[in-house]
Amino acid sequence: MTPWPTHHFTADDLDAFHTEALSNEMQLHLETCEDCRRLVVLDRQVLAMMNRLSSFGPRDGFADRVMARVTVGSPAPVPVLSYPRFTRPRIAALSALAAGMVTSIAWSTVNRAVLEGWLDRTSATLWNLGASLWQQGLLLLAAQPWYDSIRSVSGEPVRLALIAAGTIGLYATGLVALRRLVTPSAGSVSNARA
């Protein structure tokens, strides 16, 4: 037989006990553990003693006295334009970039025919790839079970116009909602003096 796990009461368990939100597991533990029962009794005594303490609040004019000690500096000027500082690594990186661009332009000017050949081949390859992807996409779309129903619905001009209007309406609602979210509220609203 495995021994009962000795998870004694934690501070959270004590809080849960006082608010009568103790879990069944810990409730069962409390019934079998002498130590934890003693802890609960002691904790009750501490709480009772704390309840008898008088509460402290700041005297009148506390905020004024604090603010009298706070020095508020004048606002620092903000430059209209700011540039990054030219450190040695940044200058090296900029020089390397400029040198690379000059080299690239020079090479392209000298080897113009070679470059144009590459570009032609690359664009032809990309064009073929795009065309085949488009065809595959169309085939995939036509193979979908809902494709025919969409097609039949969109075949009627009135329904198509309704769908378009609904889509535009949804889009406009989304825009208005987004604008409402990002617009800051006008003026400060304080709950403290309400």
Ligand SMILES: [Zn+2]
């Ligand atoms: Zn215990």
